[in-house]
Amino acid sequence: xxxxxxxxxLTLIVSISAEVDHHIAEExxxxxxxxxxxxxxxxxxxxxxxxxxxxxxGIGMVIGRYKYTLAQGGRTAIVCRNEKVKQIFQLSALFxxxxxxxxxxxxxxxxxxxxxLNEI
Amino acid sequence: xxxxxxxxxxxxxxxxxxxFARVAVAAFVSQLxxxxxxxxxxxxxxxxxxxxxxxxxxxxxEDIVEVFCGYCGDIVYIEVRDNGRGIxxxxxxxxxxxxxxxxxxxxxxGFTVMETFMDELNVESQLGIGTKVRMTKKIKCDSDL
Ligand SMILES: Nc1ncnc2c1ncn2[C@@H]1O[C@H](COP(=O)(O)OP(=O)(O)O)[C@@H](O)[C@H]1O
Ligand SMILES: [Mg+2]
Numbered sequence: 001x002x003x004x005x006x007x008x009x010l011t012l013i014v015s016i017s018a019e020v021d022h023h024i025a026e027e028x029x030x031x032x033x034x035x036x037x038x039x040x041x042x043x044x045x046x047x048x049x050x051x052x053x054x055x056x057x058g059i060g061m062v063i064g065r066y067k068y069t070l071a072q073g074g075r076t077a078i079v080c081r082n083e084k085v086k087q088i089f090q091l092s093a094l095f096x097x098x099x100x101x102x103x104x105x106x107x108x109x110x111x112x113x114x115x116x117l118n119e120i
Numbered sequence: 121x122x123x124x125x126x127x128x129x130x131x132x133x134x135x136x137x138x139x140f141a142r143v144a145v146a147a148f149v150s151q152l153x154x155x156x157x158x159x160x161x162x163x164x165x166x167x168x169x170x171x172x173x174x175x176x177x178x179x180x181x182e183d184i185v186e187v188f189c190g191y192c193g194d195i196v197y198i199e200v201r202d203n204g205r206g207i208x209x210x211x212x213x214x215x216x217x218x219x220x221x222x223x224x225x226x227x228x229x230g231f232t233v234m235e236t237f238m239d240e241l242n243v244e245s246q247l248g249i250g251t252k253v254r255m256t257k258k259i260k261c262d263s264d265l
Contacts, residue, residue: 021138021171022135023136023138023139053160053163053167054164055164055171056230059229061225091232092229
């Protein structure tokens with residue numbers, strides 16, 4: 001499992017390279033929580049570009065962090081092109097709350113959106 | 121039931137064995153030349169069932185999870201068994217979004233994922249005795265496509 005954190009304005013980009021199951025999701029959650037403690041931002045992007053497998057544990061991990069961004073007045077987005085991984089999110093209707101993009105660039109437009117930053 | 125081929129895994133109920141169980145089943149099933157998509161479906165379903173045995177069945181206590189996989193022609197049978205706490209209300213447990221462990225960030229989508237990715241899902245459970253999750257999937261051999 002590999003994780004990378006990047007900060008872009010108010011967004012923390014969490015890039016995960018792993019098969020996200022219950023075991024890995026717990027590890028990711030701990031690392032993200034530590035990072036959020038230091039982070040002065042509001043929004044999160046889950047970059048799942050290198051996630052080759054995910055089960056429903058991934059849904060819980062994303063929703064848990066989405067609640068954090070809501071409390072901060074921020075947004076959460078997912079970057080994913082793997083059809084199976086997307087299908088898992090679709091089953092839970094998650095994309096209605098947390099949009100999914102093909103690239104980090106598009107996701108950043110949503111999480112760091114100018115109009116949106118002016119509102120808050 | 122006679123299978124053309126079968127295997128049974130007995131694994132400790134440790135979360136690091138979730139990956140091992142699904143990869144082992146995928147390797148076994150690959151004898152049938154499944155498509156990449158079919159293998160992904162099977163791996164996901166096994167991952168869900170084994171995870172449930174570990175976190176719900178055994179409440180993360182150390183015990184043994186059994187994973188059976190067999191095939192007959194192009195039909196794959198998978199059974200995941202635990203001797204854990206059992207499920208009181210199976211209908212409720214199978215509802216999308218129902219979870220008894222929201223504090224663990226469970227989404228309640230495990231059974232829904234198994235149902236969606238496999239052709240059949242059958243759950244048998246007795247309180248205090250354990251749970252058996254049985255799934256089947258027909259493999260449309262790669263060579264036929
Ligand atoms: N092997 C099992 N032993 C006991 N209870 C189980 C088992 N599998 C599932 N359950 C129950 O069914 C519920 C729904 O399971 P599932 O759909 O996988 O969602 P989740 O794992 O996210 O809670 C669980 O929350 C649990 O109460
Ligand atoms: Mg589950």
